[in-house]
Amino acid sequence: xxxVTQLGSHVSVSEGALVxxxxxxxxxxxxxxxxYVQYPNQGLQxxxxxxxxxxxxxxxxxxxxEFKKSETSFHxxxxxxxxxxxxxxxxxxxSDSNYQLIWGAGTKLIIKP
Amino acid sequence: SQTxxxxxxxxxxxxxxxxxxxxxxxxxxxxxxxxxxxxxGRGLQLLFYSVGIGQISSEVPQNLSASRPQxxxxxxxxxxxxxxxxxxxxxxxxxxxxxxxxxxxxxxxxLTVL
Numbered sequence: 001x002x003x004v005t006q007l008g009s010h011v012s013v014s015e016g017a018l019v020x021x022x023x024x025x026x027x028x029x030x031x032x033x034x035x036y037v038q039y040p041n042q043g044l045q046x047x048x049x050x051x052x053x054x055x056x057x058x059x060x061x062x063x064x065x066e067f068k069k070s071e072t073s074f075h076x077x078x079x080x081x082x083x084x085x086x087x088x089x090x091x092x093x094x095s096d097s098n099y100q101l102i103w104g105a106g107t108k109l110i111i112k113p
Numbered sequence: 114s115q116t117x118x119x120x121x122x123x124x125x126x127x128x129x130x131x132x133x134x135x136x137x138x139x140x141x142x143x144x145x146x147x148x149x150x151x152x153x154g155r156g157l158q159l160l161f162y163s164v165g166i167g168q169i170s171s172e173v174p175q176n177l178s179a180s181r182p183q184x185x186x187x188x189x190x191x192x193x194x195x196x197x198x199x200x201x202x203x204x205x206x207x208x209x210x211x212x213x214x215x216x217x218x219x220x221x222x223x224l225t226v227l
Contacts, residue, residue, distance in 0.1 A: 032213050043119075043203055043218035044157075051213050090156065094213065100172075101216065105156040 002027050004093050006104035014112045019078040021107050023065075023091030026072060032094040033074045034101070035065055039087045047089075050074060061085070086111045115140035119204050119219040126226055132177075132191040134222050136204030139185065144206040145214060146187040148179055151201040151221075163187060164209065199226045 007022040025031055032051050036044040048059025055067045065076045076089060091104040116139045126132060138144055148160040159172045161179035169179050176195050180188045187204060202222045207214035 034215070036218075041201075041221070041223065043220045044205075046215060046217065049213075049215060099214065100159055100162065103157045 002093060002095055002097075002102050004091050004102055004104040006089075006091050006107045008107055009105065010108045010110060012110040012112060013081050015083055016080050019063075019076070019081045019085065019109065021076040021089050021091075021109065023074045023076065023104060024072055025074060025091075025093045027093060027096060029096045031074075033065075033067065034092045034094075035059065035063070035074075035076050036090045036092065037061075037087045038090065038106075044090065047076070081109075081111050083111050083113070085109060115206070115217070117204060117206055117217060117219040119202075119222050121222060122220065123223045124225070126194050126224065128196055128226055129193045132189070132194050132198070132224070134189040134202055134204075134224075136187040136189075136219055137185055138187075138206045141185070141206070141208060143184060143209070145209055146181060147205040147207075147216060148187065148189050149203040149205065151203065153200070157203070160189070194226045196226050199224055 003026050005024045030052055034049045035047040037047050038044045047063050048057045050057050050067045058064045063078045065074050067074050088106045088108045090106045092101040095102050118137050145164050147162045149157045161171055163169050163181045166181050177191050204219040205216040207216045
């Protein structure tokens with residue numbers, strides 16, 4: 001069965017430091033992958049998506065993600081963290097059986113001043 | 114542009130009481146609609162999705178039901194709430210696009226069952 005694994009339920013970085021949030025997926029077909037962000041007590045906002053075009057995908061708020069087929073990964077990065085990046089981040093893949101989203105458990109990003 | 118509304122924003126209900134949460138989408142026609150639940154500290158669980166009026170698919174057996182009485186209206190209901198129904202309920206919509214449906218989320222409803 002397909003799955004999405006996000007390593008680390010909590011990630012803490014200093015303001016100005018590199019942000020790296022990890023996402024690994026399993027899929028028997030070329031995957032379609034998404035990253036969403038959720039601020040406290042709000043809905044989810046789409047950050048970026050991979051749809052088999054360029055392997056490096058740029059999103060909103062300075063985030064980008066690189067699709068690596070050999071590693072079955074779609075890690076999210078940002079060169080310099082801001083306090084406003086503190087939120088929970090979810091990775092998801094479209095199921096190849098029913099086309100619904102399969103979600104990772106989420107990673108809470110904590111920014112230290 | 115498209116917008117999605119959910120209400121109420123927060124709700125506190127006693128065990129055994131009924132529930133009705135509403136979601137409406139503006140600026141698009143014939144969207145796919147979704148209800149998710151987020152329990153505290155956990156990820157998203159798809160509850161229901163709908164591809165058209167009166168067409169509801171349930172992903173997990175539960176104490177809840179969904180209805181789509183109009184094209185852009187999606188309602189989540191329960192006849193008798195359980196403590197385990199507490200959580201953050203999210204409605205989402207997408208434009209049917211074959212395999213790659215990008216989902217857009219509403220602001221959510223925080224439900225506490227006491």
